[in-house]
Amino acid sequence: MEPLTSPPPYTSQPSASTVSPTAPTVQITNPMVSPFVTPAQKLEMVQAELEVAKLRLRQQARERQGLRRVTSSRASVLQRLAPKVIVQSPRPRLERIPGEEPELSIPKLNQRRIAWNMILSEAHTPSAWSMASLTKIMLRDLSMETHHYGMMLVLRAVSVSAMHSSMQTCIAVEDENGDYELLTVHDFAVTNHLSREIQIGSFFVVLEPFFRTVLDEACVLCIDHPSDILFLDADDPMLPHAWRTSVVERSPSHWKQAGNEALRSDNPIEADHSRALAARTANRAKDVVGGIVHRNRAQARLCLERWDGAYNDAIAGIRPLPTEADEYTDFQNMKALYRAGRAAYELGAYARAHSAYTSVTRIAPNDIDGLRELKRTEARMAEQVTGINFWAATGPQAHGTKVDHADFLRRTEARQTLTHGRGLFAAEAIACGDIILCEKALAFVPSPAVPKSFHLVIPPAAARGTFGTQSDMWTAVIQKILANPSIGPRLLSLYAGPNYPPLNNLNIPMLDGRPVVDIFRVENIIEYNSFGYAHDASLTSFGNAALATPGMDNKDCSMGLWLHSSAINHSCLYNAEHSFIGDMVIFRAARDIEKDEEITTLYMEVNADYETRDAALRIWGFSCDCKLCEADRTCPETPRRKHLLQQAKEVLERLPTLNATFEPHRVVMMFEDLLTQIEDTYPEEFYCGLPRLGLVTLNRYCAFAYSRSDPDKALKHALAVIGAHGYKLTITEEDIEFDRTNAMSAPQVVDQLMNASRIYESKGQMALVSGLRELALKMYIVINGEPSGFDTRYGKAREHGNTGGV
Numbered sequence: 001m002e003p004l005t006s007p008p009p010y011t012s013q014p015s016a017s018t019v020s021p022t023a024p025t026v027q028i029t030n031p032m033v034s035p036f037v038t039p040a041q042k043l044e045m046v047q048a049e050l051e052v053a054k055l056r057l058r059q060q061a062r063e064r065q066g067l068r069r070v071t072s073s074r075a076s077v078l079q080r081l082a083p084k085v086i087v088q089s090p091r092p093r094l095e096r097i098p099g100e101e102p103e104l105s106i107p108k109l110n111q112r113r114i115a116w117n118m119i120l121s122e123a124h125t126p127s128a129w130s131m132a133s134l135t136k137i138m139l140r141d142l143s144m145e146t147h148h149y150g151m152m153l154v155l156r157a158v159s160v161s162a163m164h165s166s167m168q169t170c171i172a173v174e175d176e177n178g179d180y181e182l183l184t185v186h187d188f189a190v191t192n193h194l195s196r197e198i199q200i201g202s203f204f205v206v207l208e209p210f211f212r213t214v215l216d217e218a219c220v221l222c223i224d225h226p227s228d229i230l231f232l233d234a235d236d237p238m239l240p241h242a243w244r245t246s247v248v249e250r251s252p253s254h255w256k257q258a259g260n261e262a263l264r265s266d267n268p269i270e271a272d273h274s275r276a277l278a279a280r281t282a283n284r285a286k287d288v289v290g291g292i293v294h295r296n297r298a299q300a301r302l303c304l305e306r307w308d309g310a311y312n313d314a315i316a317g318i319r320p321l322p323t324e325a326d327e328y329t330d331f332q333n334m335k336a337l338y339r340a341g342r343a344a345y346e347l348g349a350y351a352r353a354h355s356a357y358t359s360v361t362r363i364a365p366n367d368i369d370g371l372r373e374l375k376r377t378e379a380r381m382a383e384q385v386t387g388i389n390f391w392a393a394t395g396p397q398a399h400g401t402k403v404d405h406a407d408f409l410r411r412t413e414a415r416q417t418l419t420h421g422r423g424l425f426a427a428e429a430i431a432c433g434d435i436i437l438c439e440k441a442l443a444f445v446p447s448p449a450v451p452k453s454f455h456l457v458i459p460p461a462a463a464r465g466t467f468g469t470q471s472d473m474w475t476a477v478i479q480k481i482l483a484n485p486s487i488g489p490r491l492l493s494l495y496a497g498p499n500y501p502p503l504n505n506l507n508i509p510m511l512d513g514r515p516v517v518d519i520f521r522v523e524n525i526i527e528y529n530s531f532g533y534a535h536d537a538s539l540t541s542f543g544n545a546a547l548a549t550p551g552m553d554n555k556d557c558s559m560g561l562w563l564h565s566s567a568i569n570h571s572c573l574y575n576a577e578h579s580f581i582g583d584m585v586i587f588r589a590a591r592d593i594e595k596d597e598e599i600t601t602l603y604m605e606v607n608a609d610y611e612t613r614d615a616a617l618r619i620w621g622f623s624c625d626c627k628l629c630e631a632d633r634t635c636p637e638t639p640r641r642k643h644l645l646q647q648a649k650e651v652l653e654r655l656p657t658l659n660a661t662f663e664p665h666r667v668v669m670m671f672e673d674l675l676t677q678i679e680d681t682y683p684e685e686f687y688c689g690l691p692r693l694g695l696v697t698l699n700r701y702c703a704f705a706y707s708r709s710d711p712d713k714a715l716k717h718a719l720a721v722i723g724a725h726g727y728k729l730t731i732t733e734e735d736i737e738f739d740r741t742n743a744m745s746a747p748q749v750v751d752q753l754m755n756a757s758r759i760y761e762s763k764g765q766m767a768l769v770s771g772l773r774e775l776a777l778k779m780y781i782v783i784n785g786e787p788s789g790f791d792t793r794y795g796k797a798r799e800h801g802n803t804g805g806v
C-alpha cells in the first residue's frame with residue numbers, strides 16, 4: 001500500500017485563485033516586512049494598522065468638524081508637502097519662484113509608504129452644479145471636516161504635483177488673498193485631464209470643496225471626484241485680474257502643427273489638447289481645416305483609448321463628396337473611416353465598425369487593410385451569434401492578454417428574481433457542457449508579473465481595505481468611464497451594495513463639458529461585481545479555471561469587471577462554471593439548463609463546513625438558500641460534522657508524523673474510521689441526492705493510498721469522491737449513467753473519473769474506459785473553458801479508448 005501522502009494538486013504549479021469579487025489581494029514591497037511572512041499574515045498586519053489609523057482619524061474628524069481652518073504660510077505648506085513626496089521615477093523637484101522663500105528639496109526614495117497612503121473620505125457625491133452657479137469663497141473661509149456646498153475656490157498651483165499616495169497627487173495651492181494650502185487629487189484620470197495639467201502656475205476651480213483630515217493629522221483640500229476640479233485657461237474671466245494673462249490667439253494650422261508634433265513625440269494627451277484648440281478656432285473660422293482637425297483629434301483620441309470621442313470626431317471629419325472624382329477627398333475620408341471603424345470596434349459596436357470599413361472598401365475595393373479589418377469585424381459579428389470557436393481560436397497562450405473576440409450573450413438575459421435582486425436567465429435550453437456566454441471585460445487588471453508597489457484603498461465606512469489589483473481596478477474602471485461615458489448606463493445599472501439604491505437616471509451627467517462620476521458608487525460596484533482569479537501562462541491543466549487551487553492564500557490575482565455576467569447570482573448548487581481566458585470570461589453549463597432557468601455560479605469555493613461558508617458569503621450581504629445550505633442549516637448533525645471535519649484537518653496536518661510512526665494500512669484505517677463517522681452526519685432524510693462535501697478529502701487520500709495495492713478499494717474511494725460531489729454514477733457491465741442533478745463539478749471529480757477509467761482499463765473493461773474518459777473530458781472543458789491541458793494531465797486516449805478527442 002502507498003503511504004498516505006497528498007494526492008496530486010489540480011495544477012502543475014501552485015497558484016492563487018479566487019472568484020471572490022471582494023477578496024482583497026495584497027503585495028507589499030515594503031522592505032520592513034519580512035519576505036517570509038505569508039500574504040495572509042501581511043494582510044492581517046496591515047489591516048490591524050489600518051484599524052488603529054481609522055479610529056484615530058474618525059476621532060480627530062469628530063473633534064474638528066466645523067472648526068475654522070488655521071491659515072498656513074507658503075513655507076509651512078511646502079514643509080508639509082515635502083515629507084509626503086515619494087518620488088517614484090523622475091518626478092520633478094519643487095521649483096523655486098524668485099523672491100519667495102528658499103525651496104525645499106524632495107527626498108528621492110524608491111519605495112512608497114504604506115498604511116498612511118490611503119483614501120479615507122466618507123462617501124459623498126460629486127458636485128452637481130455648474131461652475132457658474134456656485135459662489136466663490138477664499139481659503140481663509142474654509143472650515144475643517146466640512147463640505148462647502150454651493151461654494152467654489154479659484155486656485156493657482158504653486159508647486160509641481162507630487163505623489164501623495166499610490167493613487168493620489170498632492171500639490172500646494174494659493175488663492176488670490178495669498179493664502180496657501182495643500183490639495184490632494186486622485187490619479188484616476190492620469191490619461192484624461194488631471195495630473196498632466198497640475199503644474200506650477202496652472203489655474204483651477206475646486207467645486208464644493210471638502211477640507212478634511214488626512215493621516216498625518218493635518219487637513220488638506222481633498223478632491224475625490226474627478227469632476228470636482230476644473231482647469232481654467234490663463235485668460236479665463238473667472239481668474240482674478242492679477243493672475244490673468246492674455247492667451248495669444250493662434251490659427252487652426254498652428255494648433256494642427258502642434259498636435260502633429262505632440263503625436264510624433266508620443267504625447268497623445270498634448271496632441272488631443274492642441275487639436276481641441278484647433279477644432280475650436282477652426283469652427284469659429286468655418287475653415288476648411290475643420291475636417292482635418294477632427295480627423296486628427298480622432299487619431300489622438302484613439303491613442304488615449306477615448307473611443308467615444310474618437311468615433312464622433314472621425315465621423316465629423318468625413319468630408320462631403322465633391323461632384324467630380326477627387327482623390328484627395330477620398331483619401332481623407334478613408335482616414336476618417338478607418339478611425340471611426342477602429343473606435344467602434346473597440347467599443348464592441350461591430351455593426352458601426354462594419355459600416356465604416358465597408359465604406360472604406362467602397363472607396364478603394366482592393367485596399368488590403370480595409371479588407372482585413374472588414375473580415376476581422378465580420379468574424380466578431382459571427383461570434384456574437386455563434387460564440388467563439390475555441391478549438392480554432394485561442395488557448396492558454398491568451399492568458400494575461402486582451403483577447404480579440406466578441407461577446408456571446410444572446411442565450412441569456414437579465415431579469416428580476418423573486419428574492420435575489422436581478423439574476424441572469426437562460427433564454428433557451430442549454431445542454432451540459434455548452435457555452436452559456438462569453439464576455440469581454442469592461443476593465444481588466446492582470447496580475448502583475450513582477451510584484452508591484454503597494455496599493456491600498458480604504459472604502460469609506462468599510463470594515464477593511466482593498467489591496468493590489470482590486471484598487472487598480474478602481475482606477476481602471478473610472479478611467480474607462482471618464483474616457484467613454486457611453487458605457488456609463490451599463491456600469492451604473494449594476495448592483496452597488498446596500499448603501500447605494502438603484503439610480504433613476506443611468507446616464508453619466510455632463511457638467512461644464514466633463515463627465516460626472518461618483519467614484520464611491522463605482523468602488524462599491526467593483527466590490528460586489530468583479531471577479532478575481534489567478535492565471536499563469538505556464539499552467540497547462542485547469543489553468544483557466546476559476547477555482548484552480550482551492551485553499552491557497554489570496555495573492556495578487558487578476559481582476560476584471562464583466563457587465564452582463566454581473567447579473568449572475570451565487571448558488572452552492574450552481575448550474576454554470578466560469579473560467580477565464582485573457583480578459584474574457586466563459587460560462588459553461590455544468591448540467592442541462594432549461595429555458596427560463598436562472599443561471600447560477602460559485603462566488604467562492606464551497607466549504608464543507610456550513611458556518612465557514614455562510615460567513616464568507618455574508619461579505620456579499622446574503623445567506624445562500626440553496627438546498628444544500630438549507631440541509632446544512634437544519635440538520636442536527638451539522639455541529640458534530642464540524643467537529644469531525646476539524647479532527648480530519650488536524651490528522652492531515654499530522655500526516656508526516658503518522659506516516660513515520662505507523663504502517664500505511666493503520667493510517668488508512670484511521671482515515672476510513674473518520675470517514676464512517678462523517679458519513680453518519682449526513683442523514684438521508686436531509687441529504688437525499690445532495691453533495692456531502694465532508695467526505696471528499698479523506699476519500700481522495702484513500703483512493704491514492706490504495707492506487708497500487710488494491711484497485712477495488714481505490715475504485716470504491718474514487719467513486720466515493722464523485723458521489724460526495726452529488727453525482728449519481730451508475731456503472732453496469734458495459735454502460736454508464738451519470739446523473740448531474742444537484743451535483744457540483746470540480747477538478748477532483750475529473751481526477752477521479754480518470755482514476756476510475758484507468759482502473760477499469762487494468763481490468764480490461766474497455767467500454768467503461770472510454771465512457772468515463774468522455775465524462776471526465778466534458779467536465780474538464782466545463783471547468784477549464786476549453787480542452788487544452790487535458791491530455792497533458794491525463795495522457796492521450798489510447799487507440800481502443802479514444803473518445804474522439806477534441
Ligand SMILES: C[S@@+](CC[C@H](N)C(=O)[O-])C[C@H]1O[C@@H](n2cnc3c(N)ncnc32)[C@H](O)[C@@H]1O
Nearest residue numbers: 420421422495528529566567568569570620622
Ligand atoms: C454580482 S451581484 C449579482 C446580481 C444582483 N443580484 C443584482 O441585483 O444585480 C451580487 C449580489 O447579488 C446578491 N446575491 C447573489 N447571489 C445571491 C443569493 N444566492 N442569495 C441572495 N442574494 C444573492 C447579493 O446581494 C450579492 O451581493
